[in-house]
Amino acid sequence: MRSTRWKAASRAAIALAGAGALAASMALFATAPASAGTTLGASAAEKGRYFGTAVAGFKLSDSAYTTILNREFNMVTAENEMKMNATEPQQGQFSYGAADQIVNHARSRGMSVRGHTLAWHSQQPGWMESMSGSALRQAMLNHVTQVATHFRGQVVAWDVVNEAFADGSSGGRRDSNLQRTGNDWIEAAFRAARAADPGAKLCYNDYNTDNWTHAKTQGVYNMVRDFKARGVPIDCVGFQSHFNNESPYVSNYRTTLSSFAALGVDVQITELDIQGASASTYRSVVEDCLAVARCNGITVWGIRDSDSWRASQTPLLFNSNGSKKPAYDAVLAALNNGTTPTDPPTDPPTDPPTDPPTTPPPGPGGCTATVSVNQWTGGFVANVRVTAGSSALSGWTVTIALPSGATVTNAWSANRSGNTGTTNWTNVAYNGQVGAGQSTEYGFQANGTAGSLSPTCSAR
Ligand code: XIL
DSSP states (O other): OHHHHHHHTSHHHHHHHHTHHHHHHHHTTOOSOOOOOSSHHHHHHHTTOEEEEEEOGGGGGOHHHHHHHHHHOSEEEESSTTSHHHHOSBTTBOOOHHHHHHHHHHHTTTOEEEEEEEEESSSOOHHHHTOOHHHHHHHHHHHHHHHHHHTTTTOSEEEEEEOOBOSSSOOSBOOOTTGGGOTTHHHHHHHHHHHHOTTSEEEEEESSOOSTTSHHHHHHHHHHHHHHHHTOOOOEEEEOOEEOSSSOOOTTHHHHHHHHHTTTOEEEEEEEEETTOOHHHHHHHHHHHHTSTTEEEEEESOSBGGGSTTGGGOOSSBOTTSOBOHHHHHHHHHHHHOOOOOOOTTOOOSSOOOOOTTSOOOOTTOEEEEEEEEEETTEEEEEEEEEEOSSOBSOEEEEEEOOTTOEEEEEESSEEEOSSSEEEEEOOTTTSOBOTTOEEEEEEEEESOOOSOOOEEEEO
């Protein structure tokens, strides 16, 4: 199980292993659930999760800082030291000293490490900022390869690409020198990262992707959906979750996490901070993660308020003097009270499911379509699975009658005609060829209520 991996990485698990004989004999008599943890990391580990923080390398000589770090956390992200400007300050000259120091501090104490970040429009070295076109593409891919190779076996997850989507209502990509090398730059980076470190989970990471109804959230969702459909190696999505007055926590956050998880990726809260550090908002974030089986863990973006990149917002769990804030107590209590869920119904196995037994077998040359719907107040996402009959398909058409009030707003991996009433969907270039008995998927998002949809499929 994936969650076991985070648990196994925790110091709590190591401590338990050290007390193995005692624990084993006590287990004979234990009937109550595991005792509540007393630190963020141990309590998260009891739920099969991790609890991490960003670490600034220059603070590792501050004993007040390292006392809290070493006591509370079992996952570490380098706040700046693995970024492109830090690791490749001159083209072809790599500099890993500051990052290695953080990695060694963490791993020698049983903490795991998230890598952040391989490709980003920001914090590029000067030489890269002034590059463009195929030279930049090549330099970016070389950077991904070199850095992921250096840290191979030492980071459990990489933010391969950071912040590639635009703010606002477009739902599209952010303009940047990397984006201008071609829209496929993100998938090229993921493929290079997979080749360099096949053992690391590969994440896409972004901010303002917490609100399920936001165009940016949907844009990232559609990209991940497309990557999964086409076999681009992506394992996880990071939600920075910098909550503040302009971009507050919203109650559909759990829907966002579970909807991404339903695509077959893990989800991680990667840079959490909350302006004002409301205890109840921190509690809600923890409860939302615990409610989603594939939410692996939570990382806060710094330890004390004085460590925060937004210190004036006092957004973290510890005061500047190192004492625990009410938000800390809320987080710990939420971790200890939470129950480990079974997979929610929207969270399918990683492998594509086989057709349910109720699906009639398609005749020769035909196809069937099934649909799974994720409904929220006012809208839904439908994922449609097209399965070939006993002959291969060279193209397909699916017809879906939408109930009145339902209007398609966007779609992926299919061509559409009609967005209300009877809608017709045909394959795009890459998913028309479906082998006998094999499946492909497409999807769409709509306003309104799905009700029960009955798609029909025909070969073309
Ligand atoms: C921030 C660091 O916290 C600052 O020290 C630095 O000056 C700028 O970057 N999104 C990210 C992080 O992915 O890397 C950023 O970290 C915060 C926003």
